[in-house]
Amino acid sequence: MLSASISAAFQDQFHYPPLLVRAPGRVNLIGEHTDYNEGFVLPAAIDKEIYFAVGLNGGSAIRLYSYNKQELYTTEASQVRRDATLWANYLKGVVAQFQKRGITVPGFDCVFGGNVPMGAGLSSSAAVECGLAFALDQLLATKLERLDLARMAQKAEHEFAGVQCGIMDQFASLFGRDGQVVRLDCRSLAYEYFPFDTSRCHIVLCNSGVKHSLASSEYNTRRQECEQGVALLQQHYPEVRSLRDVTLAQLQQHEAEFDAVVFRRCRYVVEENLRVEAACQELAAGNLPAFGQQMYASHAGLRDDYAVSCPELDTLVELARPLPGVYGARMMGGGFGGCTINLVEVAHVEEFTRRMRELYEQATGIPLETYQTTIVAGVSTLEPVIVS
Template structure:
């Protein structure tokens, strides 16, 4: 445990299942019948490439979302969460209707709607209690975690017999169509398919993937939270998607390319003058170079070259800062302070940007010094106090009890 004032946020790491069972019983006057878990995720490299059909390299985390459930005989779904104040009771006949406002229940409702479209009906009422130890607003994919834990629960209780990849796609559809967030598939894939001590190399347009061992002997993954509210993330995300779609349209005169990731760098150098603006050129350049960085990062890990992997992480952040312009002063400050710290192999923003987190690979015996030095430097530059989490790489969504 660090002795500095910048400490690990221990409360998010430890989860007391007995306490969750007790809370469920107080809420519903009966014990839970089953407990499910779904992790958060962090993307080690490959940012804003997923919706461009490119490569990503995420891993599942050891913390995530817990779901306690009991069937009821009242033909209603009751939603409660330890992390959100709003509770709802929804009749079985109405589970295909989104709730008004910014309702967190729309994520699980969207999954229920997708199961129904697959012919897997939610035939009985459910009492549900969600509790997550993913840091709120940190960009570690709490929404996908909620979706997949719901999907695994429905699949288990109602005999869906769906393979995990089908539940991954179904959960993405729920977020796209029911919640209205036009996300790529990376988050749901990492959360569902996660494998302990492995990162997942995924090509997002074909869904070809393989698990790559994360050999981090003597090193730790440290997630640093800016504590900056991600107010611009959604609007800028949609803006970047639109820019990429426009760039593809302008480059694709012969109709050869389905996505920007179909364009290699040599081809790009021959056709970039078709682009109508410098901004679009920089957006495409990020996507093409980031795809190559992911491929190089996979190779570096396979060759036990952790230092090269770290250098590629640093280059990824620079590209996201300069070409894709999604970092912002807080993320830049965290990454730059990390680059100065002794024992840091690499550091970059992770997630949509404009707040959220960086991910760093740090020598295990230097993590306390890292937390102190980066925390102090970041607070001095931004006036914000960061939080730090040591990330263990865990398995994907599953039933616990």
């Protein structure tokens, strides 16, 4: 098991037993790019996870070891800052958040690694941030709430990775529940769990195998475009704080005042929030075909209005649509590559993955990786593995 290997690597490297923590990646069934617009999302934690072995070393040095990259990075706890080692920035960003709260972080050692595919849109970065935040909270006995840890992990991404992400990914990693999806109100942070019946339907991810370089810069551009729309609407509706507050009728009434691109961005977000609400009602009623139709509509909006899809993702959705047992499919994550999420009837999963691999490679020349996922609980400690 990977957790045992990471524990063993820690003890080989640092010669004392660590605290073991697992932090899951996430899927988001529907509600994409709504989180930073204070809207609604429907994520779940999944069994693609990052494992951490962490311990206080009694000194002042922070020693970070990436198990996947087989790289060691060292810095003084008092000298934590961004630099060119990108993977270490996510972890140092978390340390900086503890320090900003006036919490002294002494020297510690950390070995981490996992099976969350990088660049697949499963939030490996949030899992890294949340896992270390949880581990340090345990080791330093700071007794912070999970919501505080989620906010700290989000800030780490803003300040040390330079991505102005919403809170969904960190929230899902920390608040996941076994066999349940969670609807999160990204303004109030109120949340509600909905059971997901894995006896009827599995979540299958299809990795496009591409990650276009547009992703990070365009993500921040979309935020700015949404803010421009809000600024315009506030002139007519002073109560509007974010696109979350805007109705479709209000938006359409002022279409002539908008830049055409900004209007489409705003229309997507307003409609996507409505889709999340509708999808939750369908899930509660057990109506998976209707839930799937909301997913297809979400993808169309992401492709046409929000313009964050790409030809490979569009191909995956269109290939999945006619296959037996498929309820719905859409791109997932920031966009410009990564995965599609597919809801597939249990009896058809094997045939679905076989056909998708075949068809996608024929269409694009790219081999297709697929992942069947299980919905799991959020970040937790693991039983220690003692290496004799």
